[in-house]
Amino acid sequence: MRKVRTAIIGMGRMGKLRYQKMEEHGGYEIAAVCDVSVEKLPDYPVAKYSDWKQCIDENDIDAVVVCTYNQIIPDIVCYALRKGYAVFSEKPPGRNLSDTLRMKKTYEERKKPILKFGFNHRYHNSVLEARALLDSKLLGDVVCARGVYGKAGSMDFADEWRNHTEISGGGIMLDQGIHMLDLMYYFLGEFVEIQSSVDNLVWKDIHAEDSAFSILKTADGKVASLHSSAIQWKHKFNLDLICTKGFISLNGLLTSTQSYGEEQISYYRKDLEARDGKLGKPIEHTMCFDSDESWDYEMEEFYQSVVNGVPVRQGTIYDAVNLMEMVDKIYTHGL
Template identity: 40%
Template sequence: MNLKVGIIGYGVMGKTRHQAIDELKCGKVIAVSEPNNQPEINGLPNVDHDGIIKHPDIDIVFVCTPNFLNKDLTIRSLNAGKHVFCEKPPAFTEADVAEIREAEVKSGKKLMYGFNHRHHDSVIRMKELIDSGEYGKVLWLRGRYGKSVTADYFNQWRAKKELAGGGILMDQGIHMLDLFLYLSGDYDVVKAEVSNLYWHMDVEDNAFVILKDTKTGKVASLHSTMTQWRHLFSLEIFLEKGYMVLNGLITSTMSYGEETLSIARNRSTAPAATWKDEVTTKYTNNNSWRYEVDHFFDAVTKDQPVVIGTSDDAQKLMRIIDEVYKQKDF
């Protein structure tokens, strides 16, 4: 099937998705939409958003735009009979996602969200082990995801609530929350402290989130911050019979360090725990972009459900984010 693709938003993410499509040879990008007044970009016609959505030959629309556009462009593309891949966040609220899901059902088309961290090889390995039951049930999770931003951040759309929908939680912490749900299931209690103590913007620079599942008792904690002063990614999962610790994440800049997964059995009896018991794997390649796009195109070409990054996943995630933002005090 020779699927034709249009990309709305041809910045870093649009180009990243284009590269993955080309590498997989799963489709052909025939037009892009980027508001820079250039008639062509990389030899492709640069049209307005409607030019992509209403293009008679385009089967799939990739939405790679600033957050405030995601909901509207996704619904319009679905209503136009296009399959849609949209970057995170899906929208600003759970109610927004409910509207999107109505359009999805009516269209009968595929919709997938770009929660890219699920597709890293390290996370895939963690998911396999958790689902196997080899280490028992998940007891608790702890995630830290932080970075430092520069003063010009004030001039970016991400610093404006009306354009971004939120601050560091919506920008970066959303990925960690998504991993919590993906690796350990849903949570029904949300407690949070959200602040903007340093940057003093109308969006948060820190979010401390505690989640609890009252059915199982499992708890997850997240610290999402833009006052880390160094980039950091750390995800710890402790289970009945062992643990998994993922430190670092492969990115284009490698600013989060090497992606290293450490796994060990629990050691609750003497002698005391020693580091030599851990099995450590370092991941040197970032295959996530290809895996993610491949999963979406498989769903389209084989007419099978999207399994990873569904609109249901998105709605559960935004339900938690809604509850977090209800608890902010600024």
């Protein structure tokens, strides 16, 4: 198996997770890791750096994995692309649309660039099943969606880098809600009309929002509502996809914290001729999952791009630009 020699920049929670997943994959050889806080660098048997440029320059590598704060993502991505390396970067693709467009420009200047963003939710088992069900047309066509993705903030929420907008670019919507937006975009298409209420409903003294409600519409009339929340005191993930001949409901999501509940997908077929007492209570088909392979599938897709030239399918720079255009509208098209 050919080894993809890789440097990981940013060794916080995600950097360590990516390291573990790449080790488990077997097709990666981690050459170096880097973190500005050298004390965060675990005792891995690889070269260690506190300066990301030095880390990229001094190692013989094929790929760079970016797991830093959002602010520095575009600088590292553009630098690594210009050096000819394949790049995998965590979401969000920068702090705002202009960050993402900067990466797109560099991407388009390169010959055969490889760039993938970590929208891992597309690889959750319930989401893969929903995609297959929609593609089968068993339930007809999806016409609208309703999604809630919420968490409970944290004790040190106000101090987290995520809530300092000069570093993060936005609050809970950009941090977590973007995954739900990405799924809605994946299933319904690009939303061109958006209206939102983006608020600080509880954390009044931070710059980043703790709640965002949006109504979104595609050019062909599909509608969605999205609620992204850092004040959902009991963690919640729910995405309902309403189709012409049935209905899909994704509930719960397997994450490392296990706090979003068991991951399930249920579907129901429309039956308007159901016998008395059964109308509106169609047979439920439910699948439950007890493992999250999203990170593994994601690293495999990146590996196939680097080694076999397979085009990136999920999390392309073009997905990133579309998503950040929508995020931009969510933040600016207020009620």
